[in-house]
């Protein structure tokens with residue numbers, strides 16, 4: 001049996017970026033659907049630390065140039081959405097902490113002062129007086145300086161739930177192995193074929209978007225696109241669980257040679273209510289060269305030397321490897337903004353950071369306007385829910 005369905009846009013990939021685009025497209029009057037091959041948020045989104053940042057971390061390491069980047073405007077864009085005044089309604093998304101901090105030991109004070117005094121950062125980063133320290137730093141037994149950044153931290157599970165709930169009737173699970181892309185006489189892809197045991201489903205569309213993170217490369221190969229390629233950067237993330245752990249949201253600038261965050265910590269809660277510290281930064285980048293035991297030992301050593309006053313006796317430590325996926329642009333550079341490119345009516349997209357999802361959606365809407373793609377009327381007599389199930393939301397790594 002053959003069934004045909006038509007829509008304006010089909011998005012592959014239900015991470016933050018695909019779902020953000022789905023929300024924006026539908027709000028702009030496009031008929032759009034999203035196809036996910038596993039659970040929503042699998043891959044980078046659920047592994048992310050959920051920091052909505054203005055780029056300071058990248059300015060510190062010299063990989064981005066501060067306010068010159070799109071990142072600087074993102075915290076306010078997100079705050080508008082969280083307040084219900086932005087282009088995507090995030091009023092139901094939980095903010096884990098309204099501030100993010102940077103902690104450095106006293107040895108780095110003068111170097112940091114010079115750096116933070118640079119024009120682009122004045123007014124964006126404030127030194128916190130010890131009277132205003134958050135509880136975990138009030139108990140500190142080592143001297144250090146604490147700075148408050150304009151960044152904040154969201155609960156990624158809550159984000160996935162909020163983004164998917166508003167258009168749940170347009171989000172479906174597909175088996176990637178059963179998907180084929182059909183090319184028309186001009187070589188463009190305007191039809192997706194999904195085969196099952198008893199039927200062939202054809203989804204006709206004006207544009208297809210690949211927004212599947214690391215999965216983009218397989219889709220690019222299957223659709224026989226020539227550019228761009230995916231580059232992946234592995235990270236070995238660590239988490240530690242212990243009842244009573246205090247909340248901690250901080251970049252730790254720890255050695256005297258570099259301002260790169262040695263340790264980036266966010267706090268979460270597992271399904272049983274136990275507090276979790278999630279550890280990234282240089283620890284996770286360097287950790288890819290270590291086996292699990294060596295990575296856990298390195299994490300324990302680093303945490304103990306940075307927060308000697310926090311008791312981690314009997315804490316449960318674990319780690320896992322996850323790839324960051326980005327477009328492979330010239331000379332191994334890290335892209336400093338969201339990225340998309342169209343070929344054969346397929347738009348390949350990466351936000352490059354969770355923070356930049358609004359920027360990616362802006363680029364998409366402007367690209368569709370420039371290429372004269374506009375909403376059309378579709379009279380479908382067939383409902384996709386008869387052939388395709390709804391995906392679930394992925395669990396956090398610590399659950």
Ligand SMILES: Cc1cc2nc3c(=O)[nH]c(=O)nc-3n(C[C@H](O)[C@H](O)[C@H](O)COP(=O)(O)OP(=O)(O)OC[C@H]3O[C@@H](n4cnc5c(N)ncnc54)[C@H](O)[C@@H]3O)c2cc1C
Pocket residue numbers: 012013014015016017018035036037038039040041042043044045046047048049050051052053176211212213214215216218219235237280322323324350351352353354355356
């Ligand atoms: C450890 C870590 C920490 C991070 N921390 C931060 C942070 O604090 N702040 C920040 O701004 N950014 C952070 N990032 C980056 C951020 O997580 C990513 O840029 C962002 O989540 C990418 O979202 P995405 O939707 O493009 O991809 P993903 O989240 O990877 O989602 C891709 C989705 O596509 C699906 N998929 C794959 N193949 C197919 C297919 N063939 N068909 C259909 N679906 C498919 C996958 O199952 C998945 O659900 C972090 C990344 C990592 C790895």
